[in-house]
Amino acid sequence: MAEQGFLKQKPGFATIAIHHAQEPEKWNSAAVVTPIVTSTTFKQPAPGEHTGFEYGRSGNPTRNVLEECLAALDGGRHGFTFSSGLGATTTLLGLLKAGDHILSGDDVYGGTNRLFRNVAAAMNIETTFADFTKPEEVDKAIKENTKLVWLETPTNPNLKIADLATISKIIKNHGQHIIIVVDNTFLTPYLQRPLDFGADIVVYSLTKYMNGHSDVIMGATVINDDELATRLRFLQNAMGAVPSPFDCYMVNRSLKTLALRMEQHKKSALVIAEWLEKHPKVTKVLHPGLKSHPQHELAKKQMSGHSGVFSFKHSGGLQESRKFLSSLKVFTLAESLGGYESLAELPSVMTHASVPEPQRVELGITDSLIRLSVGLEDTEDLIQDLEQAFSASF
Template identity: 50%
Template sequence: MDPDIEKVIKAADPYRLTGTRYLHGTDHFDNTGVHNPTGAVVYPISLATTFRQKSPGVPTNVNDPNSFGVGYEYSRTGNPTRGEFERAMASAESARYCCAFASGSSAVTSVIHLLESGSNVLCIDDVYGGTQRYFRKIVSPSMNIHFSFVDFDNIDEIREKMKGSYKNTKLIWLESPTNPTLKLSDIRQIANLAHDNGAILAVDNTFCSPYFQSPLELGADIVVHSVTKYINGHSDVVSGVVCTNSLNLSDRLRFIQNGMGAVPSPFDCFLAHRGLKTLHIRMEASSRNAYAIALFLEKHEGVNKVLYPGLPSHPQHELAKRQQHGYGSMITFYCKGSRKQAAIFLEQLKVFSLAESLGAVESLAESPSLMTHASVPEEERKKLGIDDSLIRLSVGIESCSDLIKDIDNALKAAIESV
């Protein structure tokens, strides 16, 4: 091939996970007619709650790969549209198997249900407020499962504790980067630690998406996503997934999925699958915006500190370069002043929306201490650096100049109030 053409192709595919994988990760375009007898380019929505059987206990469509070889009998157990999305997500996350759930929180719940009473879980200390609330206030008191919230920077210290106070650890739970302080953990190193001690490693990969990080390829056993965020990407679906390469874990998760019944609707699966098809385009655009905004914030007089893995000032910038395929579009920063100035900044934004959640095409801004992480005990927030001056930005795909102008105007208003 012409070297000049090769350069153009390389520039168009900056990362090894290309759009083809998200658009054609499953074989719904196969002409055999087994998988999609209509030949529709867009896989159809199946709203049926129940399916005719050939004979008592003998479901139809056992050859449809979306039924995972067991056919369809009842839509909680298996639905064609959900199955199509699950197989597409498995392909995107370099996984063999995927189970979809009604929310990211129910996906987290399904993983915890893999554990037996009396188990210990090592969880990254800076974890999403909803996850920490579920672990601390629901699972721990009612299921006799103990949680140790730790900083994984010192692996040697944790390795020693695995012989003592952490001896019965069955699961290690990571977010990398964490929510909201964007702290990274060495996934490969922690996977080795888990496996050396008979535990499984689950990584919440929501902040990076499959486009910027592949935890299974780094040794993780399970990957969790809040599909609500980057996978769907349009602020109109609440869903979650769990991906794995282990048949044993997949079978157990699918049993839990069916038994708990926290499954997404066919329409939500359709929308999420549609969102997945543009993941690569959205991640490229939003991350370019985020990098420019992070550079701008770092030099702004109204900002004390910026946390963004793409900046050399981030304490784990080198790990981000090794472990991730890009830096993502989440930025956390500390504005000068106090809660008052942070509130003024957020209230003055015009292009950014003051709202919870993240990963959408539109840019969002929030105060973790008062919103997404308000359920985290105050003393824990202080330890993690989640104070009232902390602002979390989810950068979207609007014009970068408009976003920076919006931030600049809001910061100036906050400065004037000091």
């Protein structure tokens, strides 16, 4: 099958997810499941002295367990959680100052694009968008004041793959001061570990696969560098975009099944992508696990397979897309991705509506591009649902 030939899985992933930083001996009760500590403040033995915790924004026992576990899953030393994925991205902007330059991938999550174009620009931080599938473009786009490089691989929603090792080498040749950030939301550390390929920071919307149950909004970053981690720990506390203890408990719970869930997402999505590729109404399927994907061979070198998110283009236009999406019965028409339930959406008017139209046109985010997030339902039921939607729409 097309999924064969990908990078071998890192050993011990599921064991780390279940046990790391959450030994029952850490708690007086010896609870096997990490307790939820809801207290916003902690008693101090003397003024200005504390036993590890002082105020809930600055640190929380439940949150600390999750952060340590997340770091271990990515092979990193430091983990940080935030109130949302965009909360993590906004906090990372705190590493910059007026006059700095961001080099970003052109095909990124619409919220990231909006944050850079509107919010960062208002802080006098300039952003250039480049095609990261072309390393020579990246090399040319770096400026003297470039301080942050932001990329997704695979991208959202076109599933383009960037060569992480090559890109990292190019950027570091321009100076070690440039911070390389990789949004790894689509794959999770189960399928890709950007730190292994030269990234400085890995960022996640934990809302998606890491939580996987569509009931928590949260973000995270993982870092190896101690100095950078110290800066980010200060910003996490100073800017205050932190998650609740209960949400941290929920994500920590969900990590226990991440390996199992990603295996099923991976398998089901590939079967559906192969089916779509043969459908008479489909003109293109964008899935890195297919041999037809332009960066399929590159994907196999840095990924351990692909998740349940991919896109396809059909032969119709906006009218057919609307009818198709409204006709789905098992897939739910909704934004987001990575949950146990299958979702379908139209990026041009939903997740990427905030991207300027000229940029959408240039990227190929047309009204015939549909993004799927394949969940954990029976694969045959999902295929039948897509088939009946095609029949109702064309």
